[in-house]
Amino acid sequence: MEFRLLGPIEAWTATRRLDAGPPRQRLVLAAVAADAGRLVPIETIIDRVWAGDAPDRARHALYVYVARLRGALQDGGASPLVRRSGGYVLDVDPEAVDLHRFRALTEQARDPRTSDTARVAALRQALDLWRGAPLADVAGPWAERMRESWRQQRLDAAVAWAQAALRLGQGGGDGAGGGGGAGAGAVEPLIGPLTELAAEHPYAESLAAALIEALHESGHQAEALDRYTRIRRKLVDDLGTEPGAELRDLHARLLRQAGAPETPAPQPAAPVPAAAQLPLDLHSFTGRTAELDRLDAILEEAVVLATVTGTAGVGKTSLTVHWAHRVAGRFPDGQLYADLNGFGGADTVVTPAQAVRGFLDALGVPPRRVPADLAAQTALFRSLTSGRRILIVLDNARDADHARPLLPGGPGCLVVVTSRTNLAGLIAAEGAQPVPLDLLTHGEATRLLARRLGRARLDAEPSAVDEIVAACAGLPLALAIVAARAALRPHQPLADLAAELRDDLDQFDVGDTRGDVRAVFSSSYRTLSDAAARLFRLIGLHPGPDISAPAAASLLGVPVKEARTLLADLVRAHLLTEPAAGRFAAHDLLRRYAAELAAKDPAGERTAATRRLLEYYLHTAFAATTLQHPFQVRVPDPAPPSAGVVPPALADQAAASRWFAAEYPVLTAAVHAAATTGFDSLAWQIAWTLTNFFQRQGRHHDWIATQRVALAAAHRCGDRHGEAHLQRVLGRGHLALANYDDAHAALTASLELFRGLDDPVGRAATHLNLGEVHEAQGDNAAALDHAEQALALYRTTDRPSSLAYALNASAWYHIELGDPGQAVGHCRQALALQQKIDDRHGQAATLDTLAYAHHRMGVFADAIACYRRAVALTHALADSPNEAGIGDRLGDALFDSGDLPAAQAEWRKAMKIYDELTHPAADKIRAKLAARLPQGVTG
Template identity: 50%
Template sequence: MEIRLLGPVEVVAGPRRVPAGRRQLRVMLAVLAAAAPRPVPVPVLIDRVWGEHPPAGVRQAVWTRVAGIRKVLAEGAGEPVPVVSWQPGGYVLRVDPDRVDLHRFRRLTAAARRPGCPDPERVTLLAAALDLWRGTPLAGLGGEWVARQRDSWQLERLDAAVAWARAAVRVGRHAAVAPVARDLLEDHPHSEPLATALVRALAADHRTGEALAECRAACERVRRDLGVPPGRELLSLRQALLGGEPLPVPPAAAGPVVVPAQLPADVAGFAGRRPELARLDALLDGAAGVIAVSGTAGVGKTALTAHWAHRVRGRFPDGQLYLNLRGFDPGGPSMEPAEASGLVLDGLGVPAGRIPAGPDARAALYRSLLAGRRVLVVLDNARDAAQVRPLLPGAPGSLVLVSSRTTLTGLVAANGAHLLALDPLPPAEARQLLAARLGRTRVAAEPAAVTGIVTACAGLPLALVIAAARALTRPRLRLDVLAGELLDARSRLAVLSGDDPGTDLGTVLSWSYAALSPPARRLFRLLGPVPGPDLTPAAAASLAGTPVHRIEPLLTELTRANVFAEPVPGRYRCHELLRSYAVAVGSGAPDPTARA
């Protein structure tokens, strides 16, 4: 039995097609098949099938559609058939990935992109992958998820077609390239890699006039529709054709393709964050180009991005790049864009002598190298949007995953980034994290103490792992004693200290504090001893002895830095560990009279 998504959704059992049911059932089957073998949580299923306005009784509708899918799949009785089953993470379609055309397509394209794959084999693999397409993917279906997937998968097809065309020209099969490339250019008229592949194929087939006409047309489309000059390869092809010179060597043939694998090690004992992981999965499935993960210091941004990057690295066969941009780091100034561009070019295999000196030229070469490739770029600890922007690809296909203590509003507004804001862990997930570090037996033996530790750590993952490390290095320490030390506000930060700046909570919080403007730092210091869970702009203005119209920009600065949170409009708060830090820095601040 096969499940086909690269065209109308179909279930094929041997020589016959099994009716796949009505629209919603076909959409749900497509959601499960595209995610397989990962489970799909019920809320995600509801969102992808019904969108923002699901009907009343939608969970019953989910069960009905799942039953319908099971009935459709049972039509393939007599051979191993896919099954839909429930597990704690949601519904999962248990199927051999090669029985879903989407996954078979991705396996073939990944095999073709492996380093050292000879061109004849690459042509055969990519041709087999492209033959799986039967038209518009998910044809006949509608909805936001379907539209996102359709666009994303068509870009994957475009990438595969470009790679096939380039390899086919190199092995002398150039005559087959022109009709395929021209057909795809109707749907992707601004794809310069596809246009250059077509021009090279026509020139290799001694159709120089057609090649020059296609080259001129491609340059004109880019200038007219996008308002930018054509890329270097397209311009160099036009110049060579006009001068009757040999065409320049294409980038893919200039040397071995470097596939970087720079991700840091996955996080040991990672726990929780299921909704956030599901959200990241949904953004990836929806062809997001930039995802910005923000949150306060110690909330687990780096851990989440590293863990998820390892989960999805198979979706990026052209490699994974990683940079710590040192936006909040005591080891020195934050990384400048020119330095960052040089490091990513080095990771992509550009020799040191060929890396341009200027930052603009470096960014342009970086975008050229990523065009037509699927690369995951993880940028950790970003300072602001300006630091990230030169590292954004110029063409779809790759994904940039950014983490920052600040809310990168500029990336959202100007670059279409999708924002994922991390909150502290809820109590249940905080207990899971402690159990993963200390062992379930020790956690179960002192449930009240564990509750105290979770409360004192305010659900902050960094604080929880520091507390767990303290308990692990002192195996005779009872957890209720540790909880008592943590619940005492006077000793809390001392208990959560360490000999490594990265695992000393006070030091980590100080990096966020140091990045604030002096007026915002003063307001933060004054906040420490204030009773109550939150405060209004009027209360903050009264506290600081400052007019409200001057206090509001400071509250905005503290919120963007994720030092304050605004859970409801007009009310600001920060968690207890930040309050403890505010008291600590306030006691040594230069304005004790104002504080009093």
Template identity: 40%
Template sequence: MSDGRGTAHAGGRPSDGSALGSAPAADHGPENLEDHGLRVALLGPLQVWRGSTAIDVSSNRLRTMLAALALSASNTVTVEQLAFALWPDDPPAHQRRSVQTYVSRLRRVLGPAAIRTVRGGYRLDADPDDVDVLRFHRLLARAAASRGTRAERERLEEALALWRGAPFGGLPSSTLCGPKAVRLVEQRLSAVERWIDLGLAEGRHNELVAEVQELALRHPLREPLWERLLLTLGRCGRQAEALAMYERLRHRLADDLGVDPSPELQRRHLSLLADEERPATSPTPCMLPVAVAGFAGRDDACERMDRLFDGDTRICVVSGTAGVGKTALVLHWAHRARAHFPDGQLYVDLRGFGPSAAATSSHDALPALLTAMGVPPQAIPAETRARAALYRTVLAGKRMLVVLDDARDAEQVRRLLPGDAGCAVVVTSRQGLSSLVASEGAALLTLDVLTREEARDLLARRLGRERIATDPAATDEIIELCARLPLALAIVAGRAVARPLSPMAALAADLRRVRDDLGVLATKDSLTDMRAVLARSYDALPPDAARLFRLLAVHPGPDVGEAALASLAGLHAPQVSELLDTLLDAHLVGETVPSRFSFHELLRTYARGLARAGDTSAHRRAVLRTIEHYLHTTYRAALLLDPAAQLIAPDAPAAKVRPEHLRDRGQAQAWFRAERVVLFRVIRLAMAEGLHPHVVRLALAVTVWCDLEGDEQGKTALEILALEAAGRSGDHAARGRRQLHESGQARHTGR
């Protein structure tokens, strides 16, 4: 084995490992004048600094003692261990006294506080990260934890840059320069080989070939390095040179050791003879579909994708609700980023939520991808695992973009992920694909509906800025009726293009029917028909989650808390929480603020249509549970605000109604603040359902909150609603009318 001379790799380029030749490496250099700690370099001739000052340790035994202490920096080294390092073959008769003598001498060189006397021995007062051997080990561990990412290569380069020559160079210690040094050199060579593999995976064979050749010649009997040399030369198209190198090694092994090359080297030799390592001449695949014309907005999302793939990210999942423009964004970004993927761009429509029931399996997707990369159809294996292995092999060493569009779940995607760090993958899905985030380290980019400005820009690009400027109010109404959803806006824009003489106000008037019927946004193409697009997300739900989605239409909105959902659905809170997770993952509801949920108006219209077409009696029971939830919770909250308030106590809650248990005035105030808009809508819902006594009771309770907030407008509206309900309910609300009258008098007298 060689002397272990270093090969550092700063910025991916080879050097002689001089980073520690005159100063500590990386962020531990002497240029940091504020740092006066001790630094020790052992990966080469021993060097030591305190701050920016180099310290000369001339005595061989003192140098050996310092090395032994530095290898256990911040940990105790026993007297016996130090004695063995200093006198491995002939220890002195009084080794403790002799060790003490050398410790005293070393303190005079390093400083009196540099070595501490502790129970059982001595301890060097140095940060382990300031000892290059210990830092080397830490960086290798961090690289292993980052396996398969750009960070792994960067950490390996940082670790290898610490080497300046043979470890413990010049120390006359067999304990250090023996097995310890051999083990360190082996670790360095293994790190170098992994670094070469990462470079080859990134397609940098032309950059690596000179260095790999130098390393192999420096280590003439290390077969793994020679195998990498043959592979690198082959990929550079230098087959003849690679074959000559193999013969050189074969003769060396036979003459020096009397053995043949390893089976791995022999297989590499055969592949060279078959010319299998020569770079493929197949055309660069460019499978991206055409980008969406008139694409608007999403600048922040595009910039985030740029940042993700400029960093360590290899996989990005773009998720969001149906029609939010996931594919449009990804194709727009992918076309813009083509130059970053010179080896090609692959695309497959997985049809996870397509019009047909059957999604595209990875087994069926792989042949098209392999064929695009030049694999003959007859060479594509029949078995899925073998296809996936061939796919990863063909992608190895390339810088390609893989777009996996409309994935149903993570399992559909996994076999289509390259194993190579040089490739990037973008997955679009209506699901969050959280398992890809957890197990594959994928980044998650969730798209919301467009901002009003982005929606206006989309219409302007499709219709022309002059047309939308003729009636800004109608344009804004169209944007809101479309819930700022890109697909809905595109449908309306398409109709407007087909009717160039129709004013924006007429388009808006026609679109108002969308509040009750999604048929307004119907098209002849099931890929763009709004009801069909939303149905494909709904149809993928399990039955319990589908039921909760339908029942959400019962709630008057604009948002709903988890406790109210439990009453609405007649379920316990843990059940509702689990179903909400399913709906959130499918992007059929959104969490507007923590623990409050809603969906955009087109989803509300769709859910309302499902509820109307379903079990009307179940729908009616959910309405009653919802109203009673707010009736009982409001009554409790009002009494917490004003225990003397004159309220009408409600009857016992109906079955499966679970009012919220507010404990104090602060919780009551927070609840009213969150539910104010909802409460006014619930009162109107109760009026529409003919539940007039409930209206009166709710109005009285909410009036307590309005009094506290000084909300005269809200209080007046409640009084009008309650008086109307009291009038309709006859004798049942006589008490309510009286209390409303007293409440009105109290308001005028400033109670």
């Protein structure tokens, strides 16, 4: 199948033309064929087909067009137009599309290793693909832009074809051949196509030069000289400029070869020097090596358009101007610069018309020659830059349409556009190469301060420097402001300056709007829609380092789909980043700015938004921990969520684990935020949901700190059930850290609370935890006593899982007290209960105990088999600490059975898990390996 865009839009099989439908449907085909073989997002297709005039049901209309196209393109087989995640792909070899075949041939011709003979053949083949104006049968802004861009590519290819053919016609390119020589027949075929193209591009000097030389080499000397006179008159009359050096030199050579006296063309009285508009380079510029290298690579790849994007104050202009000065010598025809001020007030934004007028002035166009309307000015600008090597910096563009009218048409120029938005339109439609700019690393930020203040001053106060760098959040503008303040106060200790930065954003101000962090952020904020602005403000209330779309939806009280759209708006404006798929974040200074804005909203709105957010985290976390541990001793279910809270439905334990892993830093921050904003009940309930995650991940210090905050919150709100559960959880955390006295005190307090509440389940669970404390201290008799009390209590309840857990605990202590036979009976009772209710966590624990009993009885085969079943269960449950502990004991059983290599392998697996958890047990296994297997590698 073949697709044609270089003329009317067509699709062909080997034998017939397919019906691509009405114009808009054909435009859909062109929108995907232009990127054949690559995914084109639905939003991009809609933008290409409808531009800014998409109807409300644009997606539905697109689906209809795609369905019709897929039917038309099937032709007896599967349609090449296929749906992929987020968009559509025309799944064909790109060279099945004439546009891509044209580009491949021109790329082949550009290869310096290609001979002129092969170059002429390739370019002739490429030019023969054109059947008229590209996309000739459709209309719209995207089609117009593509027509203009592709016509320029055709012009470039035609000039390159003519130049190669001329070199061949002149016997190898020495340029000495006279008119009508042996090469006349070889270059005669150039004249017709070049004349036709010259009518389309009347100001293209490189094309005119090729045509004039072809006429001359074909023996049409008079016509060649007349063609020069006509192009010169057109340039002077229409543009107010003389021909460039290439045309003037060619004209002089033709006159010499014709034997005529050389009469140089009149020159302007005051020649206009090459423009050099770049702003001052920052002498203290440092870092950004990767981005500078990327820009260098773009230059070497002969790319014509690059975008440098990032958040306000991240240093886009400094980087671009610094790099532009570095490479200015590569652009002998000048450097143009325009600050478009796209994020200033409405009265300060530089319009494309104003910018292009400035460029025309810089290029020497007299005011009387400047056309009145923007389209004509843009055409003139493109004509003047055609065939020249000019570097153009379009700084601070608001969006793609702000920069588009200022893009030249020829390949010799390079344009770098900077913006706080991602300029996806330029990347998709014009093939711009993106250079995203991120915050500075700690090292880069420190080097920036050192360049401004001197290394000696920084070395004298390293801790203050660290605090300053942290307060500036890696934002170059903030660092520059702080460095300026420090430079103005050379005798002030940096520690004093660091202390001042803790207060508010006023410290990041040097009395100039360009040097005021708040003003810079404000200029981005003002561009947002009302809904996106509200979300940005509310993110200032969010406690965690990042936020998901469902959480943002609850914060706003809107559907998740709407929240995703608004988050995408904030990412495009570089007020948020998306550091991981579906996770959105702002650096600390932007968060402080958002919080300042939120503080001006009505208190009731802030309180309602905070409640919705905290309820989202509580209800999702409660569901997640219930999925993971359905048989745990639970606190009462939380109250129903408020209107607008949209907790996601978690499919299974794996989904719950992924959610906890992603949200863990947010959840711990949410506990503290809830406790400090008056939501004490939510604070302790969220903290309780984290207990099992803390234990599985070995995050013991976070465990203790969070539970202390939660316990105080439960006490403040008078929730004795909450206090009882949290004292128990706190005791378990202390036990994990071997803080036995603290663990015993917390668990004893929990037991008394549960006794006062007449809660036998809570009492039994706490007895089991107290047994664990006594066991850890070597008092197995006391541990067994607590386990037996738990057993007696659980037998009065309908909790088979808890009863099985108590049986297992009792069995373990029987083993430690020298009665493994009694333990086997308890374990079998426990396993029967756990298998009946499918309690896999419980089964793993009981199998571990049963294996230990067999091990102590010397029945190694049964011990090893039970241990392996337990390890497999804990691995499937992603219970890393228990997997490591059971694996360690499996190694012991293998060692005692005489299988030394297998024992070593199991110990190493357990040690690796403990190392990943930074668990102290890793060192114990390492010591075991050294003692028992000294011949092995123990690292």
